[in-house]
Amino acid sequence: MSTTKMRRLLDRISLAFIARRLLWGIPVLLAVVVVSFTVLRFAPGGPFDREKPLPPTIMKGLRAQYKLDRPILPVYTTEPADTPRGKELAAFEKEYSVISAGPIRITTSPAGAADTQLFAYLGQLLSGDLGVSMKYTEVNVNDILRATFPVSLKLGAVAFFLTYGIGVLLGVIAARFRGTWIDAGTMVVATLGFSMPNFVLGAFLILIFSLWMRLLPPALWEGPAYVILPALTLALGPATYVARLTRSGVLDAMDEEYIRTARAKGLSERRVLIKHALANALGPLITVSGPLLATLVTGSFIVEQVFAIPGMGRYFITAVIDRDYPTVMGVTLVYAALIVLANIVVDVLYAVADPRVEE
Amino acid sequence: MTTGCERDASKQATLRVALPGQPTTFDPNKAYDAISGQVLTQLHEGLTRHDRNLTIQPALAESWKFNPSYTEITFTLKPGMKWSDGEPIVAGDFEYSWKRLLDPGTRAEYAYFLYDIEGAEAYNSEKGTRDNVGVNAIDERTLHVKLNRPAPYFPHIASFMVTYPVREDLIKQHGDRWTDPDKVAVSGPFRPVEYLQDYRMVLEPNPHYGLGEVRMKRVELYQIAEKSTALNLFVAGRMDLVLDMLPLAIPQMKSQPTYYNGPKLEVRYVGYRIDKPPMDNAAVRKALAMAIDRDELPSVLKGGEIGTRTWLPPGMFGHAEDVGLAHDPEKARALLAQAGYPKGEGFPEVLLLYRAGDDWRLIAENLQQQWKRELGITIRIEVREQKVFFQEIDGESPPPMHLARWVADFPDPENFMGLFKSNSGNNSLGIKSEGFDQRVDRAVQTDDRGQRKNLYDEAQRVLLEEEVAMAPLYVNAQNHLRDPNLGGLEFNAMGDLFLGPVYWKSEEASR
Numbered sequence: 001m002s003t004t005k006m007r008r009l010l011d012r013i014s015l016a017f018i019a020r021r022l023l024w025g026i027p028v029l030l031a032v033v034v035v036s037f038t039v040l041r042f043a044p045g046g047p048f049d050r051e052k053p054l055p056p057t058i059m060k061g062l063r064a065q066y067k068l069d070r071p072i073l074p075v076y077t078t079e080p081a082d083t084p085r086g087k088e089l090a091a092f093e094k095e096y097s098v099i100s101a102g103p104i105r106i107t108t109s110p111a112g113a114a115d116t117q118l119f120a121y122l123g124q125l126l127s128g129d130l131g132v133s134m135k136y137t138e139v140n141v142n143d144i145l146r147a148t149f150p151v152s153l154k155l156g157a158v159a160f161f162l163t164y165g166i167g168v169l170l171g172v173i174a175a176r177f178r179g180t181w182i183d184a185g186t187m188v189v190a191t192l193g194f195s196m197p198n199f200v201l202g203a204f205l206i207l208i209f210s211l212w213m214r215l216l217p218p219a220l221w222e223g224p225a226y227v228i229l230p231a232l233t234l235a236l237g238p239a240t241y242v243a244r245l246t247r248s249g250v251l252d253a254m255d256e257e258y259i260r261t262a263r264a265k266g267l268s269e270r271r272v273l274i275k276h277a278l279a280n281a282l283g284p285l286i287t288v289s290g291p292l293l294a295t296l297v298t299g300s301f302i303v304e305q306v307f308a309i310p311g312m313g314r315y316f317i318t319a320v321i322d323r324d325y326p327t328v329m330g331v332t333l334v335y336a337a338l339i340v341l342a343n344i345v346v347d348v349l350y351a352v353a354d355p356r357v358e359e
Numbered sequence: 360m361t362t363g364c365e366r367d368a369s370k371q372a373t374l375r376v377a378l379p380g381q382p383t384t385f386d387p388n389k390a391y392d393a394i395s396g397q398v399l400t401q402l403h404e405g406l407t408r409h410d411r412n413l414t415i416q417p418a419l420a421e422s423w424k425f426n427p428s429y430t431e432i433t434f435t436l437k438p439g440m441k442w443s444d445g446e447p448i449v450a451g452d453f454e455y456s457w458k459r460l461l462d463p464g465t466r467a468e469y470a471y472f473l474y475d476i477e478g479a480e481a482y483n484s485e486k487g488t489r490d491n492v493g494v495n496a497i498d499e500r501t502l503h504v505k506l507n508r509p510a511p512y513f514p515h516i517a518s519f520m521v522t523y524p525v526r527e528d529l530i531k532q533h534g535d536r537w538t539d540p541d542k543v544a545v546s547g548p549f550r551p552v553e554y555l556q557d558y559r560m561v562l563e564p565n566p567h568y569g570l571g572e573v574r575m576k577r578v579e580l581y582q583i584a585e586k587s588t589a590l591n592l593f594v595a596g597r598m599d600l601v602l603d604m605l606p607l608a609i610p611q612m613k614s615q616p617t618y619y620n621g622p623k624l625e626v627r628y629v630g631y632r633i634d635k636p637p638m639d640n641a642a643v644r645k646a647l648a649m650a651i652d653r654d655e656l657p658s659v660l661k662g663g664e665i666g667t668r669t670w671l672p673p674g675m676f677g678h679a680e681d682v683g684l685a686h687d688p689e690k691a692r693a694l695l696a697q698a699g700y701p702k703g704e705g706f707p708e709v710l711l712l713y714r715a716g717d718d719w720r721l722i723a724e725n726l727q728q729q730w731k732r733e734l735g736i737t738i739r740i741e742v743r744e745q746k747v748f749f750q751e752i753d754g755e756s757p758p759p760m761h762l763a764r765w766v767a768d769f770p771d772p773e774n775f776m777g778l779f780k781s782n783s784g785n786n787s788l789g790i791k792s793e794g795f796d797q798r799v800d801r802a803v804q805t806d807d808r809g810q811r812k813n814l815y816d817e818a819q820r821v822l823l824e825e826e827v828a829m830a831p832l833y834v835n836a837q838n839h840l841r842d843p844n845l846g847g848l849e850f851n852a853m854g855d856l857f858l859g860p861v862y863w864k865s866e867e868a869s870r
Contacts, residue, residue: 044746044747044750044751045744045745045746045747045748045749045750046746046750047746049746049747049749049750049753050391050468050749051749052391052468052784052785053749053753053784053785053787054468055470055471055483055484055784056484057463057483057484057485058463058466058467058468058470058483061463061464061466062466065466135383136381136383136384137383137384137389137466138384138386138389138535138536138538139556143556144556144557147555147556147557148556148557203587206591210591210595211591211594211595214595217595217597218588218591218592218594218595218597219583219588219591219592219597220581220592220597221558305584305585305588306585306587306588307588308558308581308582308583308584308585308588308592310555310556310557310558314557314584318584321744321745321746322746323746
């Protein structure tokens with residue numbers, strides 16, 4: 001690698017580049033927070049709607065404690081004050097403060113915009129506080145995530161390496177034996193694996209490895225042996241996808257002149273395949289790796305539920321069912337932040353792996 | 360693996376339990392869900408508790424005494440009872456706990472449980488003061504309770520988890536974190552030593568427990584929301600007790616010695632909104648109730664349920680088999696014709712709302728079929744997410760019919776009948792019947808069982824045969840899996856779980 005090339009590469013992955021991308025992440029996360037917060041609050045049913053209705057004073061107290069008695073969003077209108085709708089809004093505005101800006105009147109609660117649920121939440125976020133869970137009312141969401149995220153992270157990381165290990169291996173084998181029954185067989189397995197839902201796959205693996213062969217535990221989270229089945233369940237689906245990407249990438253390269261050159265130089269077929277053809281498939285593999293990693297490490301509801309793993313993934317579903325607003329927001333934020341980060345890492349890797357990519 | 364051998368030795372005294380989900384709190388005063396209850400009964404004791412026949416037995420109380428009009432009750436605590444940190448358990452711990460339960464700032468869902476106490480409701484609804492609540496520790500072992508109406512069932516109330524004693528000093532010192540394993544002091548057979556959110560709690564015997572020998576050296580309470588997972592773990596020999604097992608597997612496990620089936624004080628019913636057409640017509644409500652063959656439901660649900668047409672379930676005082684509308688399709692058709700819908704013609708597509716869950720769906724579908732078959736009417740069934748369901752049932756425009764249940768908080772008719780009194784906060788049917796209210800109120804003013812039973816029979820007839828505010832469907836069952844080698848494990852119809860006396864029979868033999 002010449003010095004100019006080296007410098008170009010370093011330019012591409014300069015700190016400024018990364019910093020710029022990180023800065024762009026802020027508005028993205030803000031949009032995620034505002035949209036999910038609003039949609040969630042407007043969904044019917046609330047965290048304290050229970051089978052036995054709470055007495056009015058208790059309900060009132062809880063709503064005040066969690067600020068649910070405040071307006072959700074600042075309301076604005078351009079409606080003239082003399083129309084029926086305008087009058088309705090004017091009545092509403094009496095209770096709330098109004099900021100007028102030309103034809104636009106911004107209506108908020110008495111203490112101003114900061115007193116709406118959205119702004120109160122944003123303010124709280126700035127201080128790093130995700131709030132107290134509305135289901136487990138003595139537990140802070142920060143603590144829930146601190147306890148559960150490392151579990152999902154560990155499981156997801158193992159699944160990620162399994163995904164690429166299995167996927168690339170299958171893809172290379174299929175490409176090497178293109179057109180033979182091995183190729184066809186591998187791709188049939190890959191299609192099956194891709195279309196099989198997680199819970200079916202998990203049940204199959206438990207049946208075979210735990211209940212029949214008694215080799216691995218059917219569930220729980222007590223040590224390395226407990227990671228294998230859930231990680232496989234998580235990995236097999238995406239692995240088949242990776243296998244097909246690898247196969248087509250390698251096959252595309254096989255017809256290129258540089259491969260012919262490599263063969264002509266007398267390199268073994270294995271070296272040609274691994275060193276040269278596989279490099280061609282790297283681009284798409286890296287592209288999908290970012291979102292895949294983010295998805296895997298934030299945990300899967302089904303896998304964590306079926307294997308009784310104390311991870312973060314199950315909160316994506318249970319917290320929504322419970323209308324546990326702070327917890328839903330917490331897991332959503334972690335997921336969104338990881339997607340943003342993973343995409344930055346992918347862009348950096350992309351620049352490193354493929355020198356042809358110019359800015 | 361060096362631990363293999365140690366584990367086998369210690370396994371003798373270890374019990375692994377799969378709870379059907381996550382407890383929401385370990386604070387007795389704030390608890391409201393059954394799973395929290397299953398954990399709390401291992402950690403705490405109340406003044407009283409229920410035995411396997413639901414008879415009330417002394418626990419931390421040695422005895423109790425009512426005044427002749429049942430408006431005052433005095434509990435005497437057993438001598439020498441201690442918290443897990445060695446401090447004595449005193450009447451003041453109960454007084455503090457009960458006032459804390461009623462404190463509006465605690466925001467306890469079950470605060471209304473003590474509304475029979477003088478000044479309790481006022482304090483809880485911010486209209487009275489703490490000092491005017493009629494519960495007082497006279498001395499270290501005497502707790503005096505002043506009631507605002509006769510409540511001969513009160514010893515039952517003193518068994519419920521929300522009334523367990525709590526420690527003022529620890530709550531003052533640690534705030535919400537006082538229930539952490541390293542901070543809490545408990546009064547029950549076990550103390551927590553480790554808790555992992557959403558996974559498990561590990562218990563060890565409370566060294567100061569004074570109500571019997573604790574045999575297990577270690578109890579692991581796993582929280583396993585997925586019932587098939589709990590089943591897999593049990594089959595693989597990694598759980599000793601699975602509470603609330605997978606219903607689908609019941610037919611397969613039925614003949615095994617590991618299977619436990621027993622009754623539960625839980626009645627499921629169709630609630631009518633009696634002020635909404637066409638349900639405002641009593642003939643329609645009767646016709647729908649009489650068209651239901653209750654014996655079909657257990658055959659659909661397959662969990663050992665028992666069809667019922669009465670409101671007070673079997674196994675509880677006050678149960679009367681012959682009360683309520685019997686299955687009579689002929690009469691049902693006649694009633695529907697009388698209401699203006701001969702052969703179901705012109706009957707609107709009435710909505711029956713139910714909440715998410717396989718069992719609820721099966722009930723709704725079965726009722727829809729039965730009504731179509733017997734009455735020729737089409738009922739629309741719709742499902743809602745739990746939270747949305749609860750909101751709609753108690754909202755401004757409730758559905759004409761919904762599927763509901765009542766699970767006993769304490770095994771006395773007052774708990775079931777009080778639900779449908781005009782002033783009840785849990786009354787989702789809109790029934791307001793003076794005849795019903797009066798009988799239910801009179802029934803608690805006497806301890807004469809014959810007289811009480813007559814009043815409850817009459818009240819049930821008003822509810823089920825005259826007002827027809829709802830149609831009971833079936834009494835639910837408990838289905839558990841347990842290692843047949845476990846001794847001392849008893850279930851009662853309240854679903855109480857007491858692991859204190861549980862032991863391994865094999866260990867017993869080698870003793």
